[in-house]
Amino acid sequence: MPVAASAIYFLNLRGDVLINRLYRDDVGGNMVDAFRMHIMQTKELGTCPVRQIGGCSFFYMRISNVYIVIVVSSNANVACAFKFVVEAVSLFKSYFGGSFDEDAIRNNFVLIYELLDEIMDFGYPQNLSPEILKLYITQEGVRSPFSSKPSDKPVPNATLQVTGAVGWRREGLVYKKNEVFLDIVESVNLLMSSKGSVLRCDVTGKILMKCFLSGMPDLKLGLNDKIGLEKESQIKSRPIKSGKTIELDDVTFHQCVNLTRFNSEKTVSFVPPDGEFELMKYRITEGVNLPFRVLPTIKELGRTRMEVNVKVKSVFGPKMFALGVVIKVPVPKQTAKTNFQVSTGRAKYNAAIDCLVWKIRKFPGQTEPTMSADVELISTMGEKKSWTRPPIQMEFQVPMFTASGLRVRFLKVWEKSGYNTVEWVRYITKAGSYEIRC
Amino acid sequence: MSGHDSKYFSTTKKGEIPELKEELNSQYKDKRKDAVKKVIAAMTVGKDVSSLFTDVVNCMQTENLELKKLVYLYLINYAKSQPDLAILAVNTFVKDSQDPNPLIRALAVRTMGCIRVDKITEYLCDPLQRCLKDDDPYVRKTAAICVAKLYDINAELVEDRGFLESLKDLISDNNPMVVANAVAALAEIQENSSRPIFEITSHTLSKLLTALNECTEWGQVFILDALSKYKAADAREAENIVERVTPRLQHANCAVVLSAVKMILQQMELITSTDVVRNLCKKMAPPLVTLLSAEPEIQYVALRNINLIVQRRPTILAHEIKVFFCKYNDPIYVKMEKLEIMIKLASDRNIDQVLLEFKEYATEVDVDFVRKAVRAIGRCAIKLERAAERCISVLLELIKIKVNYVVQEAIIVIKDIFRRYPNTYESIIATLCESLDTLDEPEAKASMIWIIGEYAERIDNADELLESFLESFPEEPSQVQLQLLTATVKLFLKKPTEGPQQMIQVVLNNATIETDNPDLRDRAYIYWRLLSTDPEAAKDVVLAEKPVITDDSNQLDPSLLDELLANIATLSSVYHKPPDAFVTRVKTTVQRTEDDDYPDGSESGYAESSSHVADGVTSPQASSSSVPAAARQADPAPAPAPVPDLLGDLIGLDNSAIVPVDQPSEPAGPPLPVVLPASTGQGLQISAQLTRRDGQIFYSLLFENNSQVALDGFMIQFNKNSFGLAAAGPLQVPQLQPGASAGTLLPMVLFQNLSTGPPNSLLQVAVKNNQQPVWYFNDKIPLIAxxxxxxxxxxxxxxxxxxxxxxxxxxxxxxxxxxxxxxxxxxxxxxxxxxxxxxxxxxxxxxxxxxxxxxxxxxxxxxxxxxxxxxxxxxxxxxxxxxxxxxxxxxxxxxxxxx
Incomplete structure (x- = not known):
């Protein structure tokens, strides 16, 4: 049964109900008490997001300082429920101007009630796309498009759009300047053993779009991925141009992309929503260009001293540079004193997270700065267990670089009025979980 | 565009309700709107504002959509407690359902469906009929769901008025969202009905698969879930279906992906061509892996499902083991599930890599995770014969770190490894014995003792080692005592010298005379008799060769696995239990599976018998005398909602303990403390106290009916408590007319349902009647009584x-x-x-x-x-x-x- 929820509660960290909505009659009204008593006030909190208490099941997520709890008593679709919560939160964020927390909920409770009524009916998720909902659910009720007062400006086909095939775009948009911004954002995830061998490495990328286009445009996107290129050369019976092709392990698309067409023709074609959205996500495991190599040597000199040497090598082009590079080297809790030498950037000991933190604001390609640190420890007598070393973690951003090598080959825009569009493309690679065991 | 609604939460303390009442009746629109917002705010924080019902309903007739929605919201919450007043709203609803604005038409129908008051339901039928044929798809899609709501309240009405036919017509609607909602509604109705209502033919199937392309993401989930029950006629049809569903794997919505996977796996069972199957497996892997980059909660759901999928089709993810390696800051529940899947995917090809990972995890901080990692190494050793030696050497390395819980866990798994590969790795026993004195957990101790007993002939000082345990024999937990007993007997049979002979005397003495554990005593007597009658026979029995074990600890039974795979993405697939094991509304025998934490709630007497109200054949009068408790549940009373387990014990008791009310009785004297205020009990107020009269304990109760309806059929039930208090006879309360009250003395007995734990004075009581849901309240047990x-x-x-x-x-x-x-x-x-x-x-x-x-x-x-x-x-x-x-x-x- 695709029912996702019988009731939904928004609680603050103390367990007070901020807002709640019962969708079905099969759960009682005092379900939060059970959640508070059996999950919030016990060690259970955070051990498992799906729990059964008595005849009811609870799914919960924490988002900033709010717990969102879904209660069901049937064999509900959990995947659907969690996805609904995620989508609902992003919907609320888009209404509240980006923030979602206890205060935002209190300040917008009327609106949230209204949205909760609209986005789910009897436990079945309905249309959650902010683009369409904003057409008829507004902060000011009087602005309703269907108000029978003739002075109001009506949007006569709002209901058609909610239920229509292109449920994510409204008609009749006009822009003076037609522009499309394309951001390719990649996160590199790396897990490297202490001996320098790559245990796991993948890139999760997403293509974010910002569209300011008039009318109902049809877009087609071409990437340098292998399958797409092969298919294209088949159709045009032309050999593949030389150059790097990328093998995408998996691609998922925004609901605007025609999946059947992607499956048969391997082209990404879509009618975009207006404004900002995430067009696609992909994952690559083969042929990842790691932007950084980290070479740590950590020596424990007796019980009270440690010597930490870290060399970081940037392996992208010399004309490029990385921004906001942070390298966190964990040290034992009983660290007393640290002494640093760095060839660039600044390093300090952060006791709150038990790490040596080395920050480099601007990090050019093909360089290899080093940090060495002497760490003095308070000698502890009782500690029998040796120190468990968490991995070194790294944060960075490299603009105009893709770890996967993915490039946008073309972005075509068709609209019946035949206007010209300006396309902007940016690339950036960030650190996902970039961990080096030491 | 952030709002400032928080101001509605702060109200002047003084005379809040009268003040709101005044504002609600203000002649100014804005003031009325603000007042309704304040009412909703008060409702949100749990204040009872039901007394403002009439005033709020008066604001319903408004042009302002926002205000209308707020009033509707109020109605949904309070209509049930004010059923008579709710009628006031009907006119507006009916009028709204014919409004020119489709949003208002839909809103009216949607809200009416949420108000579960019988009288309103009657008025819902005509508007619903109209809305199902409305020109606007938005209204139709709302009406479709409303049919499911109505079916839940009154199934007969839905069938009589022909709503099912209208709903079926909507499957052919030209709007995809209407189709999706109609499918969802029909699927739900079918699930709750024993008659065939919504049967998917190959024709509807093909129509719905076409609609799939145009639906919203949620609509796709509804359709895929409904279609997953379809049984294809042959392999060709199955292939066809799969081909049309496969593109869904690329969807960004995890629910769509999982539902598509479910459907593909179902159809794959029919497909015979190995090429097609291999190809499908290849296609399913990447989307499943991608789910692991979603939010941790979604990852958890995905991992629980992947666990099932790899049990049926291990090839899908055979090459993807690396994606299940734990990240350092994965939440613990994700780590645990990943570990489980790593064990399932471990093979001779990747075991070296996997072992390195496990070893790494064994040095992490979270103790439970470390233990599971150590155990995982052992399970790999048992699963992969060729890798066993490598696994053991990793375990030995870990033992050398001398972290207490790692050592203990390692010893537990090594015992299993000895069982799996007898006479192969006993050389490591010496190393194990070094850690003997650090063992403090029963399971580890028991395992170590088992090892000593089993290999007594190879351990020179086995008798000394066992003797060191014997000193504390009486204090050991029974698990350890049992192993000590067996190990000593083994030692004696293997080395019948003087030392062991004395030991066995001590042990047998301890285990027979000085214990009150029947298991231990029985086992000791058996050994004793065996040894005293025929030592050779004892040898044959005690030292018999043991069957070799395999690692099937976490494999599910194939038929259960089938059922779970048909439920991918649902709770059932997360719990790894069939739906009827935890869904109380389904009327089936409860099947227990492992780690059932809350067994009582799942078979509550209330919920089971109250499910199919429409099926109730016996009339209440006829049955009340013979089988009072169970039959009364068949009354068309609203189905009581399932309760969390704080009262799980209570409703888990057999029905005979629920005592119906038949005869009136005399009212009690002094004023009693109120235990259930009228505001909580929808007008029913209960006062009660335990008292002692003439050497007997009574529960003195006073019921006052302040609601609008007559209440009858009172029953009472007590949860387990420190004194085991329970009702000794039936609760005797006559039918209570509105405004009437009745008192009663309920004789009590002690030591009936004792709770464990330190004594406390908490008495949890449940009272039900035929008109209202079950009420729960807490009372104090006064020791005076x-x-x-x-x-x-x-x-x-x-x-x-x-x-x-x-x-x-x-x-x-x-x-x-x-x-x-x-x-x-x-x-x-x-x-x-x-x-x-x-x-x-x-x-x-x-x-x-x-x-x-x-x-x-x-x-x-x-x-x-x-x-x-x-x-x-x-x-x-x-x-x-x-x-x-x-x-x-x-x-x-x-x-x-x-x-």
Whole structure:
């Protein structure tokens, strides 16, 4: 049964109900008490997001300082429920101007009630796309498009759009300047053993779009991925141009992309929503260009001293540079004193997270700065267990670089009025979980 | 565009409700709107604003959509408690359902469906009929869901009025969202009905698969879930279906992906071509892996499902083991599930890599995770014969770190490895023995002892090792005792020398005479008899070759796996239990599976019998005399909602304990404390107290009906409590007309349903009637009611008892506020409560009084009160064999002294 929820509660960290909505009659009204008593006030909190208490099941997520709890008593679709919560939160964020927390909920409770009524009916998720909902659910009720007062400006086909095939775009948009911004954002995830061998490495990328286009445009996107290129050369019976092709392990698309067409023709074609959205996500495991190599040597000199040497090598082009590079080297809790030498950037000991933190604001390609640190420890007598070393973690951003090598080959825009569009493309690679065991 | 609604939460304390009432009736629109917002705010924080019902409903007739929505929201919440007033809203609803604005038409129908009041339901039918044929798809898609709502309230009505046919027509609607909602509604109705209502033919199937392309993401989930029940006729049709569903794997919505996977896996069972199957497996892997980059909660759901999928089709993810490696900051529940899947995917090809990972995890911080990692190494050793040696060497390395819990876990798994590969790795026993003294957990100890006994002939000092455990034999947990017994017998059979002979005497003596554990005693007697009659036979029995074990600990039974795979993405697939094991509304026998944490809630007598209300064939009158409790549930009362397990014990009891109400009885005298206020009980107020009369305990109850309807069929039920209090007979309350009240004395018995844990005075009570949901409230058990009439002691026996009890059984407490001004009166009062005066003595300027009392099962209380007459401050010391009762006793004493 695709029912996702019988009731939904928004609680603050103390367990007070901020807002709640019962969708079905099969759960009682005092379900939060059970959640508070059996999950919030016990060690259970955070051990498992799906729990059964008595005849009811609870799914919960924490988002900033709010717990969102879904209660069901049937064999509900959990995947659907969690996805609904995620989508609902992003919907609320888009209404509240980006923030979602206890205060935002209190300040917008009327609106949230209204949205909760609209986005789910009897436990079945309905249309959650902010683009369409904003057409008829507004902060000011009087602005309703269907108000029978003739002075109001009506949007006569709002209901058609909610239920229509292109449920994510409204008609009749006009822009003076037609522009499309394309951001390719990649996160590199790396897990490297202490001996320098790559245990796991993948890139999760997403293509974010910002569209300011008039009318109902049809877009087609071409990437340098292998399958797409092969298919294209088949159709045009032309050999593949030389150059790097990328093998995408998996691609998922925004609901605007025609999946059947992607499956048969391997082209990404879509009618975009207006404004900002995430067009696609992909994952690559083969042929990842790691932007950084980290070479740590950590020596424990007796019980009270440690010597930490870290060399970081940037392996992208010399004309490029990385921004906001942070390298966190964990040290034992009983660290007393640290002494640093760095060839660039600044390093300090952060006791709150038990790490040596080395920050480099601007990090050019093909360089290899080093940090060495002497760490003095308070000698502890009782500690029998040796120190468990968490991995070194790294944060960075490299603009105009893709770890996967993915490039946008073309972005075509068709609209019946035949206007010209300006396309902007940016690339950036960030650190996902970039961990080096030491 | 952030709002400032928080101001509605702050209200002036003084006369809040009258103030709101005034504002709601204001002539200014804005003021009315603000007032409704304040009402909603009050409702949100849990205040009872039902008294404003009429005033709020008066605001319903408005042009303002936002205000209308707020009023509707209020109606959904309170209509049930004010069913008669809810009728006031009907006119507006009907009018709104014909409004020119489709949003308002839909809103009216949607809201009416949420108001579960019978009288409103009648009026819903006509508007619903119209809306199902509305020109606007938005109205139709709302009406489609509304049919499912109505079916839930009154299934007959839906069938009689032909709504099912209209709903089926909507499957062919030209709007994809209408189709999706109609499918969802039909699928739900089918699930709750025994008649065939929504059967998917190959024609509807193909139509729905076409609609799939145009639906919203959620609509795709509805359709895929409904279609996953379709059984294809042959392999060709299955292939066809799969081909049309596969593109869904690329969807960004995890629910769509999982539902598509479910459908593909179902159809794959029919596909015979290995090429097609291989190809499909290849296609399913990447989307499944991608789910692991979603939010951790979604990852968890995905991992639980992947666990099932790899049990059926291991090839899908055979090459993807790396994606299940744990990240350092994965939440613990994700790590645990990843580990489980890593074990399932471990093979001779990747075991080296996997072992390195496990070793890494074994040094992490979270103890449970570390233990699971160590155990995982052992399970790999058992699963992969060729890798066993490598696994063992990793375990030995870990043992050398000497982290206590790692060592213990390692020993537990090594025992299993010995069972799997007998006579292969015994050389490591010496290393294990080094850690002997660090073992403090029963399971590890038991495992180690098993190893010593099993290999006694190879361990030179086996007798010494066992002897060191024997000293503490009586204190060990039974698991360890059993192993010690067996190991000693094995040792004796293998080395029948003097040392073991003495040991076996000690053990058998300990395990037969000095224990009260029947398992241990029986096993010891069997050994004893075997040894004394025929030592050779004993050898054959005790030292027999053991069957080799395999690692099937986490494999599910194939038929269960089938059922779970058909439920991918649902709760069932997360719990790894069939739906009827945890869904109380389904009427089937409850099937238990492992780690069932809350077994009681799943078979609650209430919910099971109340499910298919429409099917209830027996008339209430006919059945009330013969099978009172169970049959009464068939009354068309609203199905009580399932309750969380705090009262799980209560509803888990057999039905005969629920006592119906048949005859009236006399009302009780003094005012009783209110335990269920009318505001919580939808107008029903209950006052109650435990009292003692003529040597018997009664629960004195007073019911007051302040609601609008007559209430009857009262029943009462007590949860497990420290004194095992339960009703000794039926609760006798007549039908209560609105405004009427009735009192009753319910005789109680003790020691019926005892709860475990330290004693406390909490008494959890549930009361139900035929009109309302079950009410739960907490009452306090006053110990006063338990002091028995035979608690008087003779002076000599008092002194003896006082001396015989150790000082640790003495508890004392000061009552600084209590004053005894008249000794005679106080003594009388205490005697009336069965606290008997024994003696009095002077100590300095203070008077010391001694009393005795007893509670059932002969637990005596010896009481010493130290006080100065007329001066505040009483010191009380008591001695009793059950000092844990002291807090309850002091509570009782305080009531007596204060009166």
């Amino acid at each position: 338990f002091f028995t009439e035979d608690g008087k002691m003779e002076r000599t026996s008092f002194l003896e008892t006082w001396r015989s009890l150790p000082d640790s059984n003495e508890v004392s407490k000061d009552f600084p506020g209590a004053v005894v001004s008249n000794v005679e009166m106080t003594l009388d009062r205490m005697a009336a409560s069965n606290l008997f005066f024994i003696a009095k003595r002077k100590h300095a300027n203070q008077d010391v009084f001694y009393f005795s009392a007893a509670i059932p099962r002969g637990v005596p209380f010896l009481i010493e009160l130290t006080l100065v007459v007329g001066v505040p401050g009483v010191k009380c010391a008591i001695k009793t064999p059950s000092p844990e009762m002291a807090p309850l006793f002091f509570e009782a004493l305080e009531t007596i002294l204060k009166i």
